[in-house]
Amino acid sequence: MSKARRDLRVLAGALPKAPTGIEGLDNITQGGLPQGRPTLICGCAGSGKTLFAVEFLVRGALQCNEPGVYIAFEETSQELAQNMASLGFELEELIARKQLLIDYVEIQRSQIRETGEYDLEALFVRLGYAIDSIGAKRVVLDSLETLFTGLTNTAILRAELSRLFHWLKAKGVTAIITAERGDGKLTRHGLEEYVSDCVILLDNRVNNQFSTRRVRVVKYRGSSHGSDEYPFLIGERGISVLPITSVGLTHSASTERIGSGIGRLDTMLGGDGYYRGSSILVSGTAGTGKTSISSHLVDATCRSGERCLVFLFEESPSQLIRNMRSIGIDLEPWIKQGLLKLHAARPTLYGLEAHLVMMHRLTDEFKPSVVVMDPVTNLASGGTATEAKSLLTRLIDYFKTSQITTFFTSLTAGDQSPESTDVGISSLMDTWLLVRDVESNGERNRMLYVLKSRGMAHSNQVREFKLTGHGIELVDVYLGPGGVLTGTARTAQEARERAEGVLRAGDMGRRKRLLDRNRQALQAQLNALCFELETAEEELQRLDSQEETRSEVEGEDRAAMARARHADFLKELRIQGSKAQEGSLAHACHQEN
Amino acid sequence: MLATKKTEAKTRGETTRASAARKKFKLRLYVAGATPRSIRAIEDAQKLCSKHLGDRFTLEVIDIYQRPALARDEQIVAVPTLVRRLPEPLRKLVGDLSDSERVLIGLDLLLRDGRKP
Numbered sequence: 001m002s003k004a005r006r007d008l009r010v011l012a013g014a015l016p017k018a019p020t021g022i023e024g025l026d027n028i029t030q031g032g033l034p035q036g037r038p039t040l041i042c043g044c045a046g047s048g049k050t051l052f053a054v055e056f057l058v059r060g061a062l063q064c065n066e067p068g069v070y071i072a073f074e075e076t077s078q079e080l081a082q083n084m085a086s087l088g089f090e091l092e093e094l095i096a097r098k099q100l101l102i103d104y105v106e107i108q109r110s111q112i113r114e115t116g117e118y119d120l121e122a123l124f125v126r127l128g129y130a131i132d133s134i135g136a137k138r139v140v141l142d143s144l145e146t147l148f149t150g151l152t153n154t155a156i157l158r159a160e161l162s163r164l165f166h167w168l169k170a171k172g173v174t175a176i177i178t179a180e181r182g183d184g185k186l187t188r189h190g191l192e193e194y195v196s197d198c199v200i201l202l203d204n205r206v207n208n209q210f211s212t213r214r215v216r217v218v219k220y221r222g223s224s225h226g227s228d229e230y231p232f233l234i235g236e237r238g239i240s241v242l243p244i245t246s247v248g249l250t251h252s253a254s255t256e257r258i259g260s261g262i263g264r265l266d267t268m269l270g271g272d273g274y275y276r277g278s279s280i281l282v283s284g285t286a287g288t289g290k291t292s293i294s295s296h297l298v299d300a301t302c303r304s305g306e307r308c309l310v311f312l313f314e315e316s317p318s319q320l321i322r323n324m325r326s327i328g329i330d331l332e333p334w335i336k337q338g339l340l341k342l343h344a345a346r347p348t349l350y351g352l353e354a355h356l357v358m359m360h361r362l363t364d365e366f367k368p369s370v371v372v373m374d375p376v377t378n379l380a381s382g383g384t385a386t387e388a389k390s391l392l393t394r395l396i397d398y399f400k401t402s403q404i405t406t407f408f409t410s411l412t413a414g415d416q417s418p419e420s421t422d423v424g425i426s427s428l429m430d431t432w433l434l435v436r437d438v439e440s441n442g443e444r445n446r447m448l449y450v451l452k453s454r455g456m457a458h459s460n461q462v463r464e465f466k467l468t469g470h471g472i473e474l475v476d477v478y479l480g481p482g483g484v485l486t487g488t489a490r491t492a493q494e495a496r497e498r499a500e501g502v503l504r505a506g507d508m509g510r511r512k513r514l515l516d517r518n519r520q521a522l523q524a525q526l527n528a529l530c531f532e533l534e535t536a537e538e539e540l541q542r543l544d545s546q547e548e549t550r551s552e553v554e555g556e557d558r559a560a561m562a563r564a565r566h567a568d569f570l571k572e573l574r575i576q577g578s579k580a581q582e583g584s585l586a587h588a589c590h591q592e593n
Numbered sequence: 594m595l596a597t598k599k600t601e602a603k604t605r606g607e608t609t610r611a612s613a614a615r616k617k618f619k620l621r622l623y624v625a626g627a628t629p630r631s632i633r634a635i636e637d638a639q640k641l642c643s644k645h646l647g648d649r650f651t652l653e654v655i656d657i658y659q660r661p662a663l664a665r666d667e668q669i670v671a672v673p674t675l676v677r678r679l680p681e682p683l684r685k686l687v688g689d690l691s692d693s694e695r696v697l698i699g700l701d702l703l704l705r706d707g708r709k710p
Binding site for chain 2: 103105106107111112113114115116117118119120121122123125126128129130147150151
């Protein structure tokens with residue numbers, strides 16, 4: 001697979017290409033038309049073949065410095081110059097500078113009689129003469145099929161056309177041959193049989209009353225190319241093919257963050273807000289505050305000195321400014337400073353492609369770092385849902401490549417699942433915020449949560465969000481045994497809890513005081529008992545010493561008595577007496593002795 | 594109604610042709626180089642004109658390789674081309690002039706039914 005792709009790239013590199021300079025076309029052809037070879041442009045009348053061809057020459061002359069020859073079979077030089085002037089191409093100036101040469105080949109059926117064999121050598125000579133006179137690198141033949149109306153011998157014409165294409169190749173000019181679309185065939189006269197290198201089909205279809213021009217590269221020999229039908233637009237600056245972005249998915253991802261303008265939301269998104277260059281979607285039912293969230297981002301972006309572009313599909317700029325003032329965001333100074341551009345357009349004003357081109361153009365001119373689309377769902381009313389999705393894919397691709405942060409709001413219908421979007425773009429989004437109404441106790445409250453946010457640790461919590469006079473405030477919802485409560489229910493619950501708290505606190509104090517008193521009483525009792533204890537101890541001590549004194553005195557008395565009586569029981573007395581008494585007895589005996 | 598118109602047109606056409614036959618012819622023959630086809634065309638043209646116009650004609654042979662700007666100015670696409678510049682209206686006879694009857698009709702020297710004007 002990778003080898004095949006590499007081979008393809010080598011091949012693509014080997015084939016030199018001539019850039020057309022037409023916006024977007026060089027992307028789908030990966031560089032332009034095959035250089036030095038003829039390319040067939042076919043399409044119905046009015047599909048833009050001539051403009052395509054002229055733009056190829058004009059851009060070639062201006063951007064690549066490759067002079068061009070325009071062989072006109074249908075319009076005179078003056079007519080062509082007039083027609084192209086309305087699209088901003090100054091052909092006369094280019095002609096004067098020898099960057100462009102227009103040769104009008106007039107074939108009038110009424111003047112011509114065929115009288116035998118002939119060839120178109122005169123056309124070749126004129127072409128060669130024109131190419132050589134200005135050194136042309138690019139040639140347009142518009143449209144060769146006019147030959148078939150003027151000359152009738154188709155056998156000769158076919159042979160000569162085949163020779164012409166070989167001749168053009170040999171001449172080394174990058175050529176465009178235009179041809180009218182035929183029934184069931186690409187061209188009416190089968191020119192595609194001769195031009196085998198590159199065939200581009202232009203188409204103009206009307207779908208649901210919207211006309212859409214489309215371009216398709218039918219074949220491109222030796223090169224890869226986008227094979228889809230790409231819408232294109234004829235605008236003031238010529239043709240713009242969409243997507244203007246590349247076919248690949250190669251944009252780089254930034255790690256830089258930009259604030260959402262709502263502090264708590266930043267916290268919910270891992271602390272720093274959205275990634276720069278990411279796509280953010282806010283979806284929700286009507287009146288949930290999507291525009292307010294986007295305005296916060298707009299305000300924050302402008303405040304940091306970066307530019308912001310807002311596409312409004314529902315409100316007028318002054319209406320938005322007025323409404324946002326009510327939540328404390330004043331956008332007007334930013335507009336005056338040139339940091340903010342509000343572009344309001346009804347989605348039904350023109351087709352989706354025109355919207356896309358308009359957005360591209362404004363983005364290119366204004367170079368914003370943030371683009372807001374409010375609401376993106378309305379775009380779907382300008383076409384089918386599939387078209388809207390493809391448009392948004394291209395847009396997001398384009399914005400990501402340019403590192404522009406995109407913010408979309410999406411309106412979810414009441415009967416829809418909140419986790420779905422009208423245009424099915426949610427999968428393209430990096431960050432998806434969901435806002436919803438919760439109706440309870442006769443009131444509606446807004447809740448916000450981050451449904452997804454690629455590449456960041458985001459909160460899984462539902463927050464209640466309030467629109468206040470100074471912007472959006474995110475509040476924790478009440479989560480308790482009573483369930484999730486918001487709004488006044490939350491406030492009431494909180495008040496109830498506060499009251500209970502006060503009550504509980506009072507109760508606690510009283511009990512504490514009671515216990516304290518008890519403790520104090522016990523302490524007093526304790527003190528009294530201690531006192532009693534001490535008294536008892538003192539008493540005991542006193543009794544002890546009394547007893548001692550008494551027995552001592554008694555002993556002395558008895559000894560004195562014995563001495564007085566000359567008793568012979570002194571020995572006995574000595575044996576019976578205590579050690580303490582012994583001393584005194586001995587002393588007494590000694591004294592006695 | 595349609596029939597009357599047709600006859601009117603026919604008579605008018607015949608008168609112009611008749612007058613054309615008497616007028617002086619100014620012819621130009623565009624060829625591309627000295628190819629056998631070019632040479633044959635030049636010979637055929639001279640032969641035809643001498644036969645049918647006597648000396649009432651001038652024939653100018655132009656090689657587009659030599660004078661490409663002239664081919665552009667006179668809106669020549671194919672070669673050989675014999676241009677009847679006079680008498681009016683301008684006529685371009687594209688082809689190698691091998692079909693002399695068609696050449697004479699183209700120059701208004703022969704009517705379509707084969708009669709001379």
